[in-house]
Amino acid sequence: MKRVYMSVEEGFEKSPEHNYRSSKTIIGKLQSIVDLTLVHPGDYDLESGEILAGYTWDGGPELTQTHGRHIPTGDLFIIVGDETSKNIGVTLGRKQYAFLKGLEERGSFRHFVNRPSTEEMTLKDALIDLGRDRMLNVAKTFLYESDAQVDGLLQQYGALIVKPIFGCRGVGVQRIESLDDLETAQIPDCRREEHILQEHLPGPEIRIILLGGQLIASRICYDREPPWKPANKYRADVHFPTRFELSIAERIQRTLDADLIGVDLIGSKVSEINGMGTGTRTYAPDGRLLYDRTDDVVEYLMRKMNEDSEG
16 A cells, blocks of 8 residues: 655644635545545644655544654655645745755655645745746735835735745735835734735736646635635636636746646736645535535545556
């Protein structure tokens, strides 16, 4: 039986049913066909390369610990949880990716999905470098430097979106239209450098999901102005990407060498990139299932692990 590790956010098992739908469903299907160990990024021992604990999950409110401190090895490491929704700070976040890169360099796992370097490129500040390639159509994105810089950008763009570099699920995303807004955004001065500033883009948000370079799903959200409205205040539906939209997502996927990627566009510009944590089982705010691509993901993971034996 294949030995698989999967990172999950601490506390995911206690979250409401509508949170972590995709990872919960993937776990449920994977653990019946592989030897699956769940790990928390907070349990990475950054010095020794060991993991402090490993767990299994039966769908209930608690995990079952199966491993104490150990050196992780196996056929596949699935990088899903990195605890960005807890906004632990970009310095610790990069140390987590360095830990995973260390496992990769030592050959502890035959495959990573996505590779650590790919997942790290989904951090918000990577959009700055990606934006230098005009073919990728990335929204204008900047690191915070000073209040004077912010004032100049506000004069140029009218409004800015402030996002944590190491963040997800909309946590900490804020819209500002003045320096006063920045003052009331509850971002301590010492942490402003951990945020990016992005031009405000009007219009619906489109997510295009590619698996192995192939389109598997897409959705569109209307009336979802940032900072994101509550679920019952916006509309969502299945989307059929235009050739132009799909070509942008495909370029991003090739640039990052991603197994699974979700590319968010507002208008014609890329506003965010999501890695393995992108939702592959997605509902509309009114409760309609838009798509569930869990089986596609699990089949892809199994093919990935079987590449060695087939070769």
